[in-house]
Amino acid sequence: MNEAFDREEFDRLAGEFRYVITDMICRAGSGHLGGALSLVEIVISLYWRIMKTDPANPQWPDRDRLVLSKGHGGPVLYVALAYRGFFPKAMLGTLNANGTNLPSHVDRLRTPGIDMTAGSLGQGLSCACGMALAARMDGKRHNVFCIIGDGESNEGQIWEAAMFAGHNKLDNLIAITDYNKLQIDGFTDEVMTIEPLAAKWRAFNWDVLEMDGHDWDDIHATLSKARDIKGKPVMIIAHTVKARDCAAVENKPESHNIKVDNAEVHAKYMAALKRTGYSLPY
Amino acid sequence: MQANLHELEMRNVYAMTLAELADANANILVLEADLSKASGTNPAFLKAHPDRLINAGVAEADMIGIAAGLAVEGKIPFCASFTPFATRRVYDQITISVAYANTNVKIVGTAPGITTGANGGTHMCFADLAIMRVMPNMVVLSPCDCYELRACLQWMAAYPGPVYMQMIRMKQPKVFDASYRFEPGKAVRLCEGSDVTLVSTGYMTPFALQAANALATEGVGADLLHCPSIKPFDEEALIASARRTRGVVTVENQSTLGGLGGAVCEILAERCPSRVKRLGIPDRFGEIATEEYLFNKHGFGVEHIKQVCRDVTRG
Numbered sequence: 001m002n003e004a005f006d007r008e009e010f011d012r013l014a015g016e017f018r019y020v021i022t023d024m025i026c027r028a029g030s031g032h033l034g035g036a037l038s039l040v041e042i043v044i045s046l047y048w049r050i051m052k053t054d055p056a057n058p059q060w061p062d063r064d065r066l067v068l069s070k071g072h073g074g075p076v077l078y079v080a081l082a083y084r085g086f087f088p089k090a091m092l093g094t095l096n097a098n099g100t101n102l103p104s105h106v107d108r109l110r111t112p113g114i115d116m117t118a119g120s121l122g123q124g125l126s127c128a129c130g131m132a133l134a135a136r137m138d139g140k141r142h143n144v145f146c147i148i149g150d151g152e153s154n155e156g157q158i159w160e161a162a163m164f165a166g167h168n169k170l171d172n173l174i175a176i177t178d179y180n181k182l183q184i185d186g187f188t189d190e191v192m193t194i195e196p197l198a199a200k201w202r203a204f205n206w207d208v209l210e211m212d213g214h215d216w217d218d219i220h221a222t223l224s225k226a227r228d229i230k231g232k233p234v235m236i237i238a239h240t241v242k243a244r245d246c247a248a249v250e251n252k253p254e255s256h257n258i259k260v261d262n263a264e265v266h267a268k269y270m271a272a273l274k275r276t277g278y279s280l281p282y
Numbered sequence: 283m284q285a286n287l288h289e290l291e292m293r294n295v296y297a298m299t300l301a302e303l304a305d306a307n308a309n310i311l312v313l314e315a316d317l318s319k320a321s322g323t324n325p326a327f328l329k330a331h332p333d334r335l336i337n338a339g340v341a342e343a344d345m346i347g348i349a350a351g352l353a354v355e356g357k358i359p360f361c362a363s364f365t366p367f368a369t370r371r372v373y374d375q376i377t378i379s380v381a382y383a384n385t386n387v388k389i390v391g392t393a394p395g396i397t398t399g400a401n402g403g404t405h406m407c408f409a410d411l412a413i414m415r416v417m418p419n420m421v422v423l424s425p426c427d428c429y430e431l432r433a434c435l436q437w438m439a440a441y442p443g444p445v446y447m448q449m450i451r452m453k454q455p456k457v458f459d460a461s462y463r464f465e466p467g468k469a470v471r472l473c474e475g476s477d478v479t480l481v482s483t484g485y486m487t488p489f490a491l492q493a494a495n496a497l498a499t500e501g502v503g504a505d506l507l508h509c510p511s512i513k514p515f516d517e518e519a520l521i522a523s524a525r526r527t528r529g530v531v532t533v534e535n536q537s538t539l540g541g542l543g544g545a546v547c548e549i550l551a552e553r554c555p556s557r558v559k560r561l562g563i564p565d566r567f568g569e570i571a572t573e574e575y576l577f578n579k580h581g582f583g584v585e586h587i588k589q590v591c592r593d594v595t596r597g
Contacts, residue, residue: 067351107383108354108383109383109384115354116350116351116354116383117378117379117382117383118378119378120374120375120377120378122343123343123347123350123374123375123378123379124347125347126343126344126346126347126348126350126351126375126379127347127348127350127351127354127379128351129344129347129348129351130347130348130349130350130351130352130353130354130355130357130359131351131352131354131355132351133336133348133351133352134351134352134355134356134357135355137333137357138355156343157343157344157347157375160338160339160341160343160344161344161347161348163339163341163344164338164339164341164344164348167339
């Protein structure tokens, strides 16, 4: 947490994240690329600048929690956890392999640092409510962060959890919507609009902030502000770009789950990245 | 705790027992979805521990998720709702956030099967034992009286994993007494006999016991196994009994597909092929009606149990 911020270094790290994530998914043969790449700057900001964690003690009781309710974003979280030292970077090469501890969708029983299992959409925010409530009951001061998807926000359970958190004034809960405007079948405004999104969350008694989910300064300022808001849970609507910086599929519905069935396609995705030339840690 | 537990409604024993467990363990919580009065936790538990009853409103899916989140933080949430809303309505939430994530959540389905009375077909769930027992990591219980309910709750509070329990809300005939100790995966032999093996659980056990006692006066020996633990199931007791008798009859307040009768058939087919008759609701939805009407319509009341046991005995 609170690492000195060096813009050039963070830009380089974000590039390395995208390079490693894309390679992991290509090696696995398929995977959810778009929704992992849209979260890179947010996840780095959380684990390097905002959240209190202890990689040597993933279950440290006073740590901040993160529930990745859009569980298919696993790869971006795995890279963050490995680079923070929760487990060896070499493990990253096992994504989705038989017997892996890095499954496509996050699993608290398999991966050090994963605070809650998710994958069936809509459930993680309810779990995060329970975790935030437990912290309040125990007089703990940590925060519970929860990242949900924009497509995931079609699920009714999200709004049940929204009602519960608002009613109970869970101000230690900070949710982030990865609003990349795309879901599997197309643009959210065409498949099932979630607008007016900010007004919805306000109507459920949340405080609502918005940020550019790829701008280091905006992310840091918004997350910091969210932590200081008292009396209400906070929803941060993060405007992001699906498959950010991977030109082959950036902002395209097909980035949701890419198929990579040969070395040529693998090479195509790697070459399409804005930043390349990193060495792989596995 | 008073000695005459059986004079109380089951839901009152539920609330009193949880309140006692909560006195001893600060992590015990009650979760409700706007049915706290129906579950009995309001007022009994609420008065004792006002800050430890969490009401999710009419939002069962959210209740299960909240429970899972509380459980990963070390809490022991007991979530209750009417049986259909505690199981089939939230089947995926229980599957993923509770069973797959292996969180220490206790789920209580109240008013099981035909006991839901005047609420009728929408509220009559005949499938909960079947659908919950095919879920890995899930323990499935169906106690038959107040003493067993209390013992099950004490065990659940101490067991660190997901449990589903059916709970009858009203008074139940006394089968056990205060000395009863619940053992997961164990059947309780309530009658010994060598003519027919009679297997029951939950609400149907007092009826099965009545049938077995009546059969004894006719010279038909029913070996009555009450199975509070549907999963794990006492395979050894079932097989030992089936080997000694001429056939097996199951009776449950559930569909004859997949629940107690289903479990018994799976075990016997693999390990001790036997003649089996399953009594319960035969692949039908519920309807608004008295229990007597439903027993007669579907053929699983005391007289039906006796007749089927006689038939099996005669071969």
